[in-house]
Amino acid sequence: xxxxxxxxxxxxxxxxxIDTAVIPLLPVxxxxxxxxxxxxxxxxxxxxxxxxxxxxxxxxxxxxxxxFSTESDEQKKNRLNEWTTNLKDQGFTHVFLVTSDSFxxxxxxxxxxxxxxxxxxxxxxxDGKYKQKMIEDQxxxxxxxxxxxxxKN
Amino acid sequence: xxxQRVSRRQFLNYTLTGVGGFxxxxxxxxxxxxxxxxxxxAEAGGDFISTGTSIDELSDVPTRVDFSxxxxxxxxxxxxxxxAWVYLDESQNVIALNPTCKHLGCTVSWEGRESDPNRFFCxxxxxxxxxxxxNVPGTPPTAPLDMYETRVSDDGILxxxxxxxxxxxx
Numbered sequence: 562x563x564x565x566x567x568x569x570x571x572x573x574x575x576x577x578x579i580d581t582a583v584i585p586l587l588p589v590x591x592x593x594x595x596x597x598x599x600x601x602x603x604x605x606x607x608x609x610x611x612x613x614x615x616x617x618x619x620x621x622x623x624x625x626x627x628x629f630s631t632e633s634d635e636q637k638k639n640r641l642n643e644w645t646t647n648l649k650d651q652g653f654t655h656v657f658l659v660t661s662d663s664f665x666x667x668x669x670x671x672x673x674x675x676x677x678x679x680x681x682x683x684x685x686x687x688d689g690k691y692k693q694k695m696i697e698d699q700x701x702x703x704x705x706x707x708x709x710x711x712x713k714n
Numbered sequence: 715x716x717x718q719r720v721s722r723r724q725f726l727n728y729t730l731t732g733v734g735g736f737x738x739x740x741x742x743x744x745x746x747x748x749x750x751x752x753x754x755x756a757e758a759g760g761d762f763i764s765t766g767t768s769i770d771e772l773s774d775v776p777t778r779v780d781f782s783x784x785x786x787x788x789x790x791x792x793x794x795x796x797x798a799w800v801y802l803d804e805s806q807n808v809i810a811l812n813p814t815c816k817h818l819g820c821t822v823s824w825e826g827r828e829s830d831p832n833r834f835f836c837x838x839x840x841x842x843x844x845x846x847x848x849n850v851p852g853t854p855p856t857a858p859l860d861m862y863e864t865r866v867s868d869d870g871i872l873x874x875x876x877x878x879x880x881x882x883x884x
Contacts, residue, residue, distance in 0.1 A: 571818075575818055578817075578818055578838075578839055578854075579818075614821065615820065615821045615837075616820050616821075616837070616838055617818060617819040617820050617821070617838075618815060618817055618818025618819050618820040618836075618838045618839065619818070619820065619838035619839065620838075689793060693795065704837075708837050711837075
């Protein structure tokens, strides 16, 4: 399900079946990483959208968690932890964070949710067919991770 | 030159009728066009999309067929890819099932779980469907999988149309 009017109404009806939340994490800045971060903002939403399409009935895809990469580490982590705490209180037993920002890789141990880190792939020179194939390959890996996590508990 | 002289009155009559006629037509044509518009619209349900898959490639085992088309949402055009599970039944009819789970809309896949051969499996809440798309009782789905209208083009390429309720599940 997506965070939109139609799906959110369905969510409240079928709440007991939806126990998984997905948050894309997207950095913004105007420093030297700007291009690379813009790549992520293109790549990550495509991945999460396809992931949601596969698991529509058990998964809520939230709007991306965005932050300036110049924000302090503490602030980024605390605010995200706030998100996940709220989600867990709402009954989401599984919270997946999907990102290409290496910051979270280092902070992984401190996060109370499952971090899925993907290397960002710049897509500006890819044609449609190839792009689609590439996203599908990436997502098929994610599907295994998610199903694996579901089966564990 | 003809001998008939055109009088001033005749000349004015002709020109005014001519110009007036054009003006009247300019007003009436759009009105008529609007009035008969519903008759002229193409039937939306008649669109078939070519999958690029030849029917020679199909067998009695469901195979995954992806097909894409352009979708316009306000000013944003995107390419949408859909999937169908396609196989041939006993009398060689093409059956194309829509893999959207009837429970909450996840995507099911053929033999998606090893313990359930010859069935469609939904990973979200362990829904199961028979090969015909019939939902297995005792699993969350309450209705059989929908089907696509199918058509085969002259050169043997499979084309898929609208999603329709399942007609083969018994």
